[in-house]
Amino acid sequence: MTVTTDNGNDCGSPASLPCSLHELGPDGTPRVDPVQARDVARWRKVERERLLAERSAFTVEYRTQQALVIAEALDRILAAVPGTTVSVYWPIRAEPDLRPWMHALSQAGMRVALPVALALGQPLVFREWHPHARLARGLWKIPYPADGAQVTPDIVIAPLVGFDGGCYRLGYGGGFFDRTLVTLSPKALAIGVGYASAALRTIYPQPHDVPMDWIVPGSPPPVRRAVPPKT
Numbered sequence: 001m002t003v004t005t006d007n008g009n010d011c012g013s014p015a016s017l018p019c020s021l022h023e024l025g026p027d028g029t030p031r032v033d034p035v036q037a038r039d040v041a042r043w044r045k046v047e048r049e050r051l052l053a054e055r056s057a058f059t060v061e062y063r064t065q066q067a068l069v070i071a072e073a074l075d076r077i078l079a080a081v082p083g084t085t086v087s088v089y090w091p092i093r094a095e096p097d098l099r100p101w102m103h104a105l106s107q108a109g110m111r112v113a114l115p116v117a118l119a120l121g122q123p124l125v126f127r128e129w130h131p132h133a134r135l136a137r138g139l140w141k142i143p144y145p146a147d148g149a150q151v152t153p154d155i156v157i158a159p160l161v162g163f164d165g166g167c168y169r170l171g172y173g174g175g176f177f178d179r180t181l182v183t184l185s186p187k188a189l190a191i192g193v194g195y196a197s198a199a200l201r202t203i204y205p206q207p208h209d210v211p212m213d214w215i216v217p218g219s220p221p222p223v224r225r226a227v228p229p230k231t
Contacts (some may be wrong), residue, residue, distance in 0.1 A: 022054065040204045044170060049200055051161050051170075055094045058195070063094060064220040069099040070193050074157070081189055083154030085111040088124050088141045095159040096193055096218070113151050114127050115176070118143040123180040126151050153188050158212065158217045160194040162203060167192070167211045167225035170203045178210045189213050194219045 005123045025200075058066075077087070086105060091097045103163040106112050117139040127148035136146035162170035169192040171177060181190055192212040198220050201208070216222040 010137070029133065030074050030082070037206065040206060043204065044173065047203075048161050048170060048173065051219070052093060053222055054188060054197060055195055058124055063096065065100060066195060067096040067101075069218055070219060071098060071104075073222045074101065074191065074193070076097075077191065077214055077216070077222065078155065081155070082170050083189065085113060085151055085153045086155045086157065086159050087113040087115055087153035087188075088129075089159050090114055090157070090216065092140070092142060098157070098193070104131065109122065111151065113153050114144050114157075117142070117174075120174065121179075123183050124176050126153050131198075152186075154186075155191065155192045156184075156188045157193055158214070160192040160198060162198045162200045163192055163212075163215050164200050164202045164205075165223075166202070166205065167213070167215050168203045168205045168209055168225065169212050169215070170200065171196075175208065178208055181210045191216060 014213070026059055088098050088102050088105075091099065102112050112129045114129045116228040117124055120139075127145040129145045129148055130149050132229075133145040134147055135143040138144050156167060156177070158171070160169040160171060169177070177190075181188065190210070190212045191214040193216045196217040199217060205211075211225050214222055214224050
């Protein structure tokens with residue numbers, strides 16, 4: 001699998017996976033070495049803490065400028081894909097703040113939603129948001145539209161802590177977006193957003209990890225997951 005920029009130029013291939021995911025167990029799912037899985041989890045924890053500390057040190061001015069760059073890239077992507085319902089997110093922990101862009105989408109007639117975490121280990125649900133929506137607080141006190149209708153988004157924008165060349169996203173470790181993306185029907189276009197400094201050689205993808213269709217990493221151009229040609 002290769003990753004290309006939005007102009008189609010090859011920008012490298014992801015690093016080799018740390019385990020043989022092609023080896024299947026009796027039930028048809030990939031075998032997972034428990035020792036390897038434990039080591040990956042420990043590595044991710046360390047990297048997650050490092051990346052979170054790094055971005056928390058960014059100035060407000062830098063984060064604001066990067067949010068504008070990300071919003072412009074998202075506009076270009078959305079202009080080229082079908083879909084009228086977009087799930088964004090409410091920013092926490094120094095994530096790029098796309099709330100002004102959410103307002104602009106709503107004013108342009110797009111249907112905007114926010115993800116809601118109902119419980120640990122469960123997929124997210126999505127509730128419609130508008131600029132004057134009454135907000136409630138869910139898990140970790142993250143706001144969501146208290147009265148918004150539940151919707152199924154065509155496009156899901158997921159904040160990331162880290163990412164790699166295969167468009168795999170390192171999140172906070174709860175697995176909410178991975179768990180959700182595999183259950184959405186019809187399938188949503190998945191876009192991970194974050195800062196360019198969050199780039200990693202690999203996140204050591206595991207069988208449960210779901211790659212993004214696009215990664216938008218701030219100032220550098222967005223990268224798109226290469227789709228194998230149909231045979």
